[in-house]
Amino acid sequence: xxxxxxxxxxxxxxxxxxxxxxxxxxxxxxxxxxxxxxxxxxxxxxxxxxxxxxxxxxxxxxxxxxxxxxxxxxxxxxxxxxxxxxxxxxxxxxxxxxxxxxxxxxxxxxxxxxxxxxxxxxxxxxxxxxxxxxxxxxxxxxxxxxxxxxxxxxxxxxxxxxxxxxxxxxxxxxxxxxxxxxxxxxxxxxxxxxxxxxxxxxxxxxxxxxxxxxxxxxxxxxxxxxxxxxxxxxxxxxxxxxxxxxxxxxxxxxxxxxxxxxxxxxxxxxxxxxxxxxxxxxxxxxxxxxxxxxxxxxxxxxxxxxxxxxxxxxxxxxxxxxxxxxxxxxxxxxxxxxxxxxxxxxxxxxxxxxxxxxxxxxxxxxxxxxxxxxxxxxxxxxxxxx
Amino acid sequence: xxxxxxxxxxxxxxxxxxxxxxxxxxxxxxxxxxxxxxxxxxxxxxxxxxxxxxxxxxxxxxxxxxxxxxxxxxxxxxxxxxxxxxxxxxxxxxxxxxxxxxxxxxxxxxxxxxxxxxxxxxxxxxxxxxxxxxxxxxxxxxxxxxxxxxxxxxxxxxxxxxxxxxxxxxxxxxxxxxxxxxxxxxxxxxxxxxxxxxxxxxxxxxxxxxxxxxxxxxxxxxxxxxxxxxxxxxxxxxxxxxxxxxxxxxxxxxxxxxxxxxxxxxxxxxxxxxx
Numbered sequence: 035x036x037x038x039x040x041x042x043x044x045x046x047x048x049x050x051x052x053x054x055x056x057x058x059x060x061x062x063x064x065x066x067x068x069x070x071x072x073x074x075x076x077x078x079x080x081x082x083x084x085x086x087x088x089x090x091x092x093x094x095x096x097x098x099x100x101x102x103x104x105x106x107x108x109x110x111x112x113x114x115x116x117x118x119x120x121x122x123x124x125x126x127x128x129x130x131x132x133x134x135x136x137x138x139x140x141x142x143x144x145x146x147x148x149x150x151x152x153x154x155x156x157x158x159x160x161x162x163x164x165x166x167x168x169x170x171x172x173x174x175x176x177x178x179x180x181x182x183x184x185x186x187x188x189x190x191x192x193x194x195x196x197x198x199x200x201x202x203x204x205x206x207x208x209x210x211x212x213x214x215x216x217x218x219x220x221x222x223x224x225x226x227x228x229x230x231x232x233x234x235x236x237x238x239x240x241x242x243x244x245x246x247x248x249x250x251x252x253x254x255x256x257x258x259x260x261x262x263x264x265x266x267x268x269x270x271x272x273x274x275x276x277x278x279x280x281x282x283x284x285x286x287x288x289x290x291x292x293x294x295x296x297x298x299x300x301x302x303x304x305x306x307x308x309x310x311x312x313x314x315x316x317x318x319x320x321x322x323x324x325x326x327x328x329x330x331x332x333x334x335x336x337x338x339x340x341x342x343x344x345x346x347x348x349x350x351x352x353x354x355x356x357x358x359x360x361x362x363x364x365x366x367x368x369x370x371x372x373x374x375x376x377x378x379x380x381x382x383x384x385x386x387x388x389x390x391x392x393x394x395x396x397x398x399x400x401x402x403x404x405x406x407x408x409x410x411x412x413x414x415x416x417x418x419x420x
Numbered sequence: 421x422x423x424x425x426x427x428x429x430x431x432x433x434x435x436x437x438x439x440x441x442x443x444x445x446x447x448x449x450x451x452x453x454x455x456x457x458x459x460x461x462x463x464x465x466x467x468x469x470x471x472x473x474x475x476x477x478x479x480x481x482x483x484x485x486x487x488x489x490x491x492x493x494x495x496x497x498x499x500x501x502x503x504x505x506x507x508x509x510x511x512x513x514x515x516x517x518x519x520x521x522x523x524x525x526x527x528x529x530x531x532x533x534x535x536x537x538x539x540x541x542x543x544x545x546x547x548x549x550x551x552x553x554x555x556x557x558x559x560x561x562x563x564x565x566x567x568x569x570x571x572x573x574x575x576x577x578x579x580x581x582x583x584x585x586x587x588x589x590x591x592x593x594x595x596x597x598x599x600x601x602x603x604x605x606x607x608x609x610x611x612x613x614x615x616x617x618x619x620x621x622x623x624x625x626x627x628x629x630x631x632x633x634x635x636x637x638x639x640x641x642x643x644x645x646x647x648x649x650x651x652x653x654x655x656x657x658x659x660x661x662x663x664x665x666x667x668x669x670x671x672x673x674x675x676x677x678x679x680x681x682x683x684x685x686x687x688x689x690x691x692x693x694x695x
Contacts, residue, residue, distance in 0.1 A: 064653045068646065075642045082635045082679070095630045114653075154625075208543045228543040229622050240625040368625045376627065380614040387610055391603045398596070 062113035070107040108142040130389030133382055141379035148372025150179040155367045159193035160247040160264045161360040166190045186369055187237060189217030196244060196361035198314060200227055209244055211363050236369060243364040245269050246279050246307050248319055249357040252300060261293040265305050266362045279307040291326060299326040300352055316343050319356035323349045427471035432527050434464025439521040446517045449583040457516050465499045472496060481541050484554050491530035491677055495523045497562035505566060511589045518569035549619035556611030561676060563605030564669050570598035571665035578659060595658055598665055599651055606644045613637055636675030643668045
């Protein structure tokens with residue numbers, strides 16, 4: 035009989051662990067950590083060999099189960115590591131390992147936090163145009179976290195001008211956007227280009243894509259202005275290195291009601307633009323018009339012709355003026371509240387790896403020195419922690 | 421053919437001769453052939469260095485951008501590290517049996533892809549992170565290449581003795597040395613991935629895009645991460661790890677140059693929408 039204070043006999047069976055302890059033992063097993071590493075590895079290999087990038091993103095990398103696998107890996111490697119290092123003497127090796135594993139878990143925490151609160155949108159603006167940042171209708175595309183609040187996007191954004199062939203310290207940056215963002219006295223003006231973005235109030239503005247907009251004015255037969263608008267054009271790849279600039283969608287040219295709804299359309303209009311090779315914002319503007327009553331599919335346009343920028347085209351009942359050419363830009367607007375944690379964790383993880391490596395080399399050197407001096411090594415290479 | 425091209429092909433030729441001398445010297449157990457392999461490898465390395473320097477001087481662009489240039493830099497780093505190891509540890513001279521033929525094949529492939537240099541660095545590449553990224557990638561490759569060579573030597577030495585094998589380090593030393601190079605390569609790959617993430621964040625606003633090259637880099641990093649876990653956590657040593665290191669270097673070469681060569685990725689030309 036055993037009294038409550040007595041130690042259990044050494045040869046006796048230990049009581050089986052409870053479900054909580056069993057779960058802990060499973061999740062903190064090094065074998066599980068390695069199995070999870072291999073599973074993540076296999077998913078990555080399948081994602082880049084079986085699928086092209088877009089389906090891989092949809093079917094693997096952006097799925098709940100894959101993110102769950104990553105979370106489980108972080109938890110498993112953290113528990114495995116900390117369960118084994120707990121109570122050990124702090125050395126360069128162990129501190130490096132702690133730093134690496136803490137940074138790994140912090141990075142994953144940052145990724146999860148960011149995915150819940152982030153925002154990514156493409157704001158399309160023509161030069162001189164201003165759009166409210168907090169209005170979802172301002173964006174061409176939006177991707178946001180479950181808990182993102184549009185109130186985070188305060189003020190408005192104006193594209194002052196787009197510069198081509200922009201130079202910084204003699205290096206060509208291809209394009210740069212001169213923008214103003216914010217509200218009231220807290221407005222900021224900056225010129226952004228590839229590798230240089232604007233961070234205003236935790237929201238970043240980045241260059242993404244550009245195109246031409248043609249200012250089209252509709253006149254009646256008497257020359258009276260009826261309607262005018264900047265018409266953004268698509269750039270459709272047209273052979274090696276050349277582009278076709280036209281209205282339509284990202285795949286093919288197309289027409290649209292002009293003026294657009296809710297106004298009453300006078301014509302269906304397709305606009306094209308052939309830039310002048312020597313002079314910026316100059317060139318030829320092509321017009322194709324159809325009657326407004328559902329003739330979009332009609333092969334032959336009612337009127338078509340080409341005028342220089344600034345010229346007027348006679349479209350029968352109306353005249354169309356190609357008043358000017360401006361640039362439009364599709365600017366990426368991002369809010370990533372977890373970014374700082376993620377990027378800092380990456381550096382911390384790297385520092386941890388380096389410390390561990392340096393510690394191991396140092397430890398090996400000491401051991402070799404002792405062996406050369408004929409001493410018995412005090413310890414063997416530590417196992418069980420990574 | 422300009423001087424830079426001539427030097428490049430001289431390097432390829434020297435590495436070819438060196439690879440031949442190393443392999444046959446080792447098979448025939450002729451120490452002199454192995455020494456000749458080292459001498460021609462040094463000659464090839466001198467020509468290789470000069471061709472990179474000339475390409476750099478003659479153009480305004482850092483010559484490490486295209487796949488061919490990246491291969492030339494990776495092999496340059498592998499040879500530099502190999503010769504450094506030779507200079508410090510004479511016992512691992514037959515390491516060239518594994519390193520030089522691989523370098524010869526890769527630089528020969530680079531030769532078939534060579535093109536004229538541009539006059540301007542693409543805007544996305546005009547970043548300080550480019551340097552850290554390239555240094556991490558090329559030294560990482562060089563380290564794991566040497567580790568694979570040491571692993572190969574381990575496998576040869578394990579059950580053989582006599583002649584040239586007696587002059588090789590003990591298998592346990594080769595095993596430990598291979599582990600050190602893998603650990604160093606793992607850190608340099610880490611540097612490559614971290615700086616690549618920071619660079620992508622600067623250029624595209626996103627630190628990770630699941631781009632095929634990014635994923636393959638992660639795959640090769642994880643492959644070496646598993647190597648370290650197997651050794652340190654699971655206690656693996658010797659033969660199994662040596663085979664693993666040899667297989668891992670193949671994955672690394674595929675991810676490093678095979679993927680950007682065959683798949684449309686952010687790394688291939690750094691294209692953005694054009695006007």
